[in-house]
Amino acid sequence: MVLPRAAKTQRRTRIQEEKEERILEAALEVFSASGFRGSTIDQIAEVAGMSKPNLLYYFRTKEAMHRALIDRVLDTWLDPLREFNAEGNPVAEIRSYIRRKLEMARDFPRESRLFANEVLQGAPHIEDELKGPLKQLVDEKAEVIQAWAKAGKIAKCDPYHLIFAIWSTTQHYADFDVQVRAVLGQEQAGDGRFEDAARFLERLFVDGLQVRE
Amino acid sequence: MVLPRAAKTQRRTRIQEEKEERILEAALEVFSASGFRGSTIDQIAEVAGMSKPNLLYYFRTKEAMHRALIDRVLDTWLDPLREFNAEGNPVAEIRSYIRRKLEMARDFPRESRLFANEVLQGAPHIEDELKGPLKQLVDEKAEVIQAWAKAGKIAKCDPYHLIFAIWSTTQHYADFDVQVRAVLGQEQAGDGRFEDAARFLERLFVDGLQVRE
DNA sequence: TGATAATTTGACCGGTTGGTAAACATTACA
DNA sequence: TGTAATGTTTACCAACCGGTCAAATTATCA
Numbered sequence: 103m104v105l106p107r108a109a110k111t112q113r114r115t116r117i118q119e120e121k122e123e124r125i126l127e128a129a130l131e132v133f134s135a136s137g138f139r140g141s142t143i144d145q146i147a148e149v150a151g152m153s154k155p156n157l158l159y160y161f162r163t164k165e166a167m168h169r170a171l172i173d174r175v176l177d178t179w180l181d182p183l184r185e186f187n188a189e190g191n192p193v194a195e196i197r198s199y200i201r202r203k204l205e206m207a208r209d210f211p212r213e214s215r216l217f218a219n220e221v222l223q224g225a226p227h228i229e230d231e232l233k234g235p236l237k238q239l240v241d242e243k244a245e246v247i248q249a250w251a252k253a254g255k256i257a258k259c260d261p262y263h264l265i266f267a268i269w270s271t272t273q274h275y276a277d278f279d280v281q282v283r284a285v286l287g288q289e290q291a292g293d294g295r296f297e298d299a300a301r302f303l304e305r306l307f308v309d310g311l312q313v314r315e
Numbered sequence: 316m317v318l319p320r321a322a323k324t325q326r327r328t329r330i331q332e333e334k335e336e337r338i339l340e341a342a343l344e345v346f347s348a349s350g351f352r353g354s355t356i357d358q359i360a361e362v363a364g365m366s367k368p369n370l371l372y373y374f375r376t377k378e379a380m381h382r383a384l385i386d387r388v389l390d391t392w393l394d395p396l397r398e399f400n401a402e403g404n405p406v407a408e409i410r411s412y413i414r415r416k417l418e419m420a421r422d423f424p425r426e427s428r429l430f431a432n433e434v435l436q437g438a439p440h441i442e443d444e445l446k447g448p449l450k451q452l453v454d455e456k457a458e459v460i461q462a463w464a465k466a467g468k469i470a471k472c473d474p475y476h477l478i479f480a481i482w483s484t485t486q487h488y489a490d491f492d493v494q495v496r497a498v499l500g501q502e503q504a505g506d507g508r509f510e511d512a513a514r515f516l517e518r519l520f521v522d523g524l525q526v527r528e
Numbered sequence: 529t530g531a532t533a534a535t536t537t538g539a540c541c542g543g544t545t546g547g548t549a550a551a552c553a554t555t556a557c558a
Numbered sequence: 559t560g561t562a563a564t565g566t567t568t569a570c571c572a573a574c575c576g577g578t579c580a581a582a583t584t585a586t587c588a
Contacts, residue, residue, distance in 0.1 A: 117534080117535075117585080118534090118535095121535090135436060135437065136350075136352055136353075136436060137349075137350050137352070137353055137432075137436070138353075139349055139350070139352070139353030140349075140350055140351070140352030140353045140436070142574080142575065142576085143575080143576065143577085144574085144575080144576095152536085153536070153537060153538085154537095154576090154577090155536075155537065155538085155577085155578085155579090156535080156536055156537075158576085158577065158578085159534095159535070159536075162577090163576080163577080164575095164576065164577090215435055218431075218435055218490075218491075219350075219435060219436075221490075221491050221493055221494045222428055222431055222432060222435065222490055222491070223348060223349055223350065223353070223432075224348065224493055225493045225494065225497075229493075229497070232493065232494055232497035232498070233497045236494075236497065236498060237497055237498050237500070240498050257518075257522070259515055259518065259519070260511050260514070260515045262498065262499060262511075263511055263512050263515035263516070264515065264519075266484070266487055266488075266491075266495065266498075266512070267484045267487075267515070267516065267519060269487070270483040270484050270486075270487035270491070271479070271480045271483050271484060273483075274479055274480075274482070274483035275479075277431075277434075277435055278431075278434050278435070278479075278482075278483070280434055280437055280438045280442075280445065281434045281438065281445055281449075282479065284438075284442070284445035284446045284449065284450055285445070285449060285450050285453050285475065285479075286475060287450070298473050298475075298476055299476050299479070301473070302472055302473045302476035302477065302480070303476070303480065305470075305472065305523070306472070306477075306480060306519070306520070306523040306524075307519070307523065309470070309522065309523045309524075309525070310518070310519040310520065310522045310523030311519075311522075312522070330554095330555080330564080330565070331564090331565095334565090355544080355545065355546085356545080356546065356547085357544085357545080357546095365566090366566070366567060366568090367546090367547090368547085368548080368549095368566075368567065368568085369565080369566055369567075371546085371547065371548085372564095372565070372566075373565095375547090376546080376547080377545095377546065377547090529588105530587100530588095531586100531587095531588090532585105532586085532587090532588100533584105533585085533586075533587100534583105534584080534585070534586085535582100535583075535584065535585080536581105536582080536583065536584085537580105537581085537582075537583085538579105538580100538581090538582095539578105539579090539580095539581100540577105540578080540579085540580105541576105541577085541578075541579100542575100542576100542577095543574105543575080543576090544573105544574080544575070544576100545572100545573080545574070545575080546571105546572100546573090546574100547570105547571085547572095547573105548569105548570080548571075548572105549568105549569090549570080549571100550567100550568095550569095550570105551566105551567085551568085551569100552565100552566075552567070552568090553564100553565075553566065553567090554563100554564075554565065554566085555562105555563085555564065555565080556561100556562090556563075556564085557560100557561095557562090557563100558559105558560095558561090558562105
């Protein structure tokens, strides 16, 4: 038989899982570095160590590869926000959210850049996710923050812009890594900048959101 | 004579200035929306209302167009930071820097996205600018901030990460505009989000940097 | 083992891309 | 006005792009 594309089979073979994994890993590498339009199937094939038609055996089109990648990464990416807990101590919650987002910027910069590329270029492939699941999740957490503010546990502030501020400051260290390194000077080898950033940001947000008389 | 490309002539004719202007305007439109690799000369030509070979008469290559654009925009882009004044009132200086950066995000989002695209994809074309002029300027302003902190005028903090935080939070409204709109819901027509952001960010940074006993 | 299905590859296709060559049109200026 | 320099266009090219196809190879399992 010729055409029963991998996706159509009910049971996924060992080979299918392995190869799709390898392809998506390579796709992440390439898409995150060049964006969708700037990436080519050949590049991904080379990184994956497979032939181009072989990739297209597992994913019919470049778009399909991109979509599969987005779907797989998006959930993980939103996990830190999901853990935001209404019952917790507000300051501790915000502090740990910042910390987790910074850790993700450090440990999964490619995932961050994948979304950054996508959103930056108008989010042509993830508009629905933004207006649907993402908005819903943010709305929910914004209410939590609002409640904290009303209860006097943190300063009154626009919860949406607070979330934007945390997103932007933390993801900055993944998305604009080259710039950060250039400005700091690359003398320092390790991940020191992440610890410095954590210290600074935790302080900024905690003090900035403190209730003051 | 056939080849004395526009660039080589000593005097720039009226036509040259007009056309180069139109081309760079179109290039800004296209490059900022799709990044370097994702943009095509044809797209730029169409936006500029000229033929492709005509563009290539004024800029020999796609790279040359991109470089000319970057060179032109970079200076303007760094102006707000340059205005940062050591003699001024620290809180007022920081507040007005945030305000100016937000205004630029609102009024010149394409310029912001141009750089974001470039840096995000590893800054292959502006590495020198980052490590040279940009770093130098930031170093200078970081010293100013450091001095303020030592003088007890603002809380002690890492000046570099403070600058990163201001950059990221403000540019976020240009670079991630689609996401911001999606999350806020596009009911609100105007630029209200910029005013809300200004209120939030000024408060965050001012309170966050206040000296506290 | 053998047959059947799953996987992989090389050759290829039409469309797009950055860029060129040369003819043609327009402008500047003596 | 005439002519040389400047500006514009049409036709074109080689390389690259996303994707197809049929043949070849490998894995699965009765």
